Amino acid sequence: MLGVWTPDQIRAAEQQLFARTPEPVVMRRAAHAVAVHTARVLTEVTDGVAGRRVALLVGAGNNGGDALWAGAFLRRRGVGVTAVLLAPEKAHAAGLAALRRAGGRAVPAEGASADTSGIGAEAADAVERADVVIDGIVGLSARGSLRPTAAELVRRVSVPVVAVDLPSGVDPVTGAVDGPVVQADLTVTFGGRKPCHVLGAGAVCSGEVEVVDIGLDDHLPAPELRVLRPAEIGADWPVPGPSDDKYSQGVVGVAAGSATYPGAAVLASGAAVQATAGMVRYAGPAADVVRSRWPEVVATGSVGDAGRVQAWAVGPGIGLGASGRDVLQHVLESGRPVCADADSITLLANDPTLWDARDPDVPLVLTPHAGEFARLTGQELGPDRVAAAREVAARFDAVVLLKGNTTIIAAPDGRVLVNDAQHAWLATAGSGDVLTGLIGALLASGVEPWLACGYAAHVHSLAADLAAHGETDDPTEPGAPIGASALLEAVPLAIRKIRRAALA
Ligand SMILES: NC(=O)C1=CN([C@@H]2O[C@H](COP(=O)(O)OP(=O)(O)OC[C@H]3O[C@@H](n4cnc5c(N)ncnc54)[C@H](OP(=O)(O)O)[C@@H]3O)[C@@H](O)[C@H]2O)[C@@H](O)CC1
C-alpha cells in the first residue's frame, strides 16, 4: 500500500529529521530532485536540457525556496532560468542567492506592464517564453485559493508544469479546489504523498506524482490514508485453488431488485458471478429474470428460502416499503457479513430500530453516495470527505465506502483507503449495483471487509476504464460512454489485468 500523510504529520516528522540533519541540507536534497525531474520533462518536451528556458514561480515560503534551489541546479546544466518573485521581500534568501550565484535571473511578478493585469513585462515574458514552468508558489502552508497576482501568472502558463510538493491552488488536506489552480504535469513531493495528491480535484491537478526520499521515513507515523497498488490487489484476489469446490470459495447471497425493476438484481448478481468463482444465490422477486440472464445463479423468490450463504449483498432496488424492510432485517439477522447499499441505507436512515437486527460482531459494509450519506447522518457532505467517512464508520461501527470519482473507504478503527478513478465513466445508472455485487462476492470469499471494499472499488473503476476504451485499452485515447452492462462485461478483463500486474 502507498501511504499518504497529512501536512501536520509531515511537519512533525520534518522537525525530528532537522534535529539530525540541518534544514538546508534537506532542502537542497528536495530541490535537487525537483531539478532532476524537471530536466527529464525538458528532455521529453524539447529533446534537450542545455539552452532551454525554465521559469520559476516563487512564493513567500520554503516551497519557493525549493524552486529557487532547483533553478540553481538547472542553471548549472546550462538552462536559462528566470525566477518570477511573487513576494520579492519574502523570497527565500539562501535559495535566491544560490540562483543568482549560478547565473540565474530574478524579476518581480508585479511591475510596469503593457496591460492592466499588474504583471510586469519581464515576468510575463519569462512565463511566455519558458519551455517548462516550475510551480513554487505555495506548498504545505497553503491557505485558501491563489491570490490574484499568482492566479494571473498561472493563467498565462501554456507549457508543461512541474509542481514543487503540490500544485498551488489545491487545499493540501482535502484536495479541494476553489478558484484558479495550477494544472501540473508532474508533482515532485517529499517524504510521502499528501492527501491532495490522491483526493478529488487535487489528484487531477497533481498529474504524475513522484515521491522523493529526503530521509523522513524513520520519523513518519502510521499514514493517514492508504492507496492500494494494483499488483497487491491482483496477488490477493480470490481465485480457485486445486482443492477448492464451489462451496469452499464462499457463497454470496444477493437480495436486490423487484419484479417491476429487475435490472438491479441482474447487475448485482452478474457482478458477483464475474468477481469470484464461488456460488451466487439470488433471493427476490426478480428470480426468473436473473435465472434467464445468469443460469449459474441459484435463484429463489425470497431471502427465507435462499439457503446458506457466507455473505449478503443487499439493497439495490428492494424498495423502501415493508417488503424491503423485511428483507434487510432478515439479512442483518443472518449473522453473516453484509454489504448494504442503496435502499438498505435509506431504510436504515428511516428506521433506526433496524440497527438492532445486527450482530455487532459481524462485519457490515455501507456504500452510500452523497445523497444517501446525508440521509443516513442528517448532514450534508462537506468538502472533507475523509473526515466524514471516518466519523460515520466509527458512529455505525461499519466499513463505510463513500462513493465518488474519488472513493473513500473508512474502517471503524480509523483506517482509510482511497481509490481515485481518474475518470468519470462510472457515472452511469446501475454502476453502483455492480459494485455491491463485487463487494458481496469478496466478503463471501473471506476477504477482510475494508480490503474487500478497496479491491472492489479498484476493479470497478478499472473495468469502467477498460470498457470505455474498448479494444484500444489506452487511457490516453478518447473513450466512449458505457452502460452498466458493458462495465459488468469488463470485470474479468480488469481482474486479469491486476493479476498480470501481480506477476510482473
Ligand atoms: N516538509 C518537509 O519535510 C520539507 C518541506 N519543504 C518545502 O517547504 C514547503 C513548506 O514551506 P512553508 O511552510 O514555508 O510554506 P509554503 O507552503 O511555502 O507557503 C509560504 C507562504 O505562502 C503564503 N500563502 C499561503 N497561502 C497562499 C495562497 N493561497 N496563495 C499565495 N500565497 C499563499 C503564505 O505567506 P503570507 O503571504 O501569508 O505571509 C505562506 O506562509 C513544502 O511545501 C516544501 O516545498 C522542503 O524544502 C524540504 C522538506
Ligand SMILES: [K+]
Ligand atoms: K507548489
